[in-house]
Amino acid sequence: MTREGRTTLRDVAEAAGVSVATCSYVLSGRADRTTPLPEPTRKRVEDAARRLGYKGNTAARSLRRQRSELIAIVYAPPVSPWLDHLTWECEDIAAARGYSVIGVPVRRLDRAAQSLRVITRGHVDGAIFTPVLSDDLDLTAARRSTRALMAFSDSLRMPGVDVVRNNVRTALAEATTYLIDAGRERIAYLSHTGVQEDRYLGYVDALEQAGREVDPALVRVGAASREDAVLVVRELLDGPNPPDAVVSESDRGGFAALQAAADRGVKVPDDLAVIGTGNTREATNSMPSLTSVGMHQLDFTEMVEALFARIDDPTLPARELLMPWVLNHRASA
Amino acid sequence: MTREGRTTLRDVAEAAGVSVATCSYVLSGRADRTTPLPEPTRKRVEDAARRLGYKGNTAARSLRRQRSELIAIVYAPPVSPWLDHLTWECEDIAAARGYSVIGVPVRRLDRAAQSLRVITRGHVDGAIFTPVLSDDLDLTAARRSTRALMAFSDSLRMPGVDVVRNNVRTALAEATTYLIDAGRERIAYLSHTGVQEDRYLGYVDALEQAGREVDPALVRVGAASREDAVLVVRELLDGPNPPDAVVSESDRGGFAALQAAADRGVKVPDDLAVIGTGNTREATNSMPSLTSVGMHQLDFTEMVEALFARIDDPTLPARELLMPWVLNHRASA
């Protein structure tokens, strides 16, 4: 042990009676070299490494190799099942390639630079920016510091970064239009944090196209959690002019609306139609099941593969992946 | 730009016409040196850095300084509001000290080593292991590789790692006993993933102390998501011998029980008492509000401070923090 108790490669080398170069070769150097296996010494090294509990040092390794074998998922709390799903699909694919995945929470935009240091100064080989953030953050620094960048965004267009288009705006317009066509008169909009501009605009688009005005009293900013959102919807329902439909920016808000309706004895979908966003798996199981705008089914494989393709070869032309959102009809609307 | 487009300190030095040492001094070296400020050149360096978009390189810096200014929160999906809360409290305190926080998801225990490489081989200055994981993972490697380790666990006892005791087992026993004393006959237990052994044991303890047997039919492993849990509870309620009380390992499960009861027209708490675990903020807002076992209020400040104290001085004696769980009475039981 050299300094602070951490076992270094030199410790292993001394214990095994060989050079550090040899240790590095047998321990980390892929056996892809011409020489197959130096059987006799190999075991000595491996034993020594195990005995000393050698774990390697990522900082040194990635400094030398210019690779960290790490990818990051950048997200804005609160967390969601959607994020969970994305994370585990990433992890599965990453694990198969020897990569690990970390999450990078960005809570406050004014502090984003600090949170993103892992990306901008660190050595993350690739990063995925989830929906809201892709549009609110300046990704130039991140792009220069990583081999690959993937962003969920319908507007972003940046050389060298792959992007996932969700056509959120048109999808929410479609959902709203569906409600209009079904004869709903007072369609409320339940937003999340106020930043998901695109989704809200889809709602506005549909109203305008139908020659209606946006009623500010029907547009509510829900809180982060489901139970908080319930309060908001209850308030709506208790008001003088309750809505006969709710479009929510998230499934979470959709469930909240269902729950608030149940609390107040409002029948869904007869008295209140509810449409969520995200099309999470839970939408199928709620009572009643939740009509939801979103990907028909969650599958990020293609996206993650594309990320790794670019990690392997950053000169690849920027791709534009389509993961279209559709209106998934269920019982609530 | 030296190699692949990343601006290095040398680039800045050349552009500014000074040495790298000087650049390092003005850009990163805390001005704690005796000399206050070399005003004239300083600006030149800073300008050059900005112009070239210099961002530094964590790998090199932490290799040299033996510090990464990074702390990790290790968790097992699914994510929860609890985790969100912990994360942002960490982030607040961390930001004030120039640190960033990352999340490390550990989905599969058999792949934990891979996921934890960031901790064991990487340069994370400190790590927080959240409840379930603290007991299922071998933390020795992690301890040797970080300056500070904090674990939520009632059983763990490891030199050099600080630990948060929650007395989960006795707390869940207390909750169950409360139900027994209230005359509940068939108390179901809704578990999460089957691994939260301690919580379940609390339930068992209480039953045994009351001279009752555990009815396997009343112990259900709920799914990860809320809507899945609803299905489980509905099934219970539809069974031949429905429970008159539910103890859930999480608030999520508690909400699910409330919802299932509403679906089935079962009155809470008259026909069915419900107690959740975690005492999340949402428990106050549900309808009816959810009685929940957990910290009276979520406040991780002391814990995070302790983590940083150990980062500053790893030789500190291991601390044992108490964040006692109590039964928070509300309308559902």
Added chain:
DNA sequence: TTGTATGCGTTATCAG
């Protein structure tokens, strides 16, 4: 006040 030299732990290159 600024520059030179050295090393952090690892891997890649190239001799022996």
Added chain:
DNA sequence: CTGATAACGCATACAA
């Protein structure tokens, strides 16, 4: 088949 040796990018002690 193994071992010197030289970087990777940065920060510090020390010399100028």
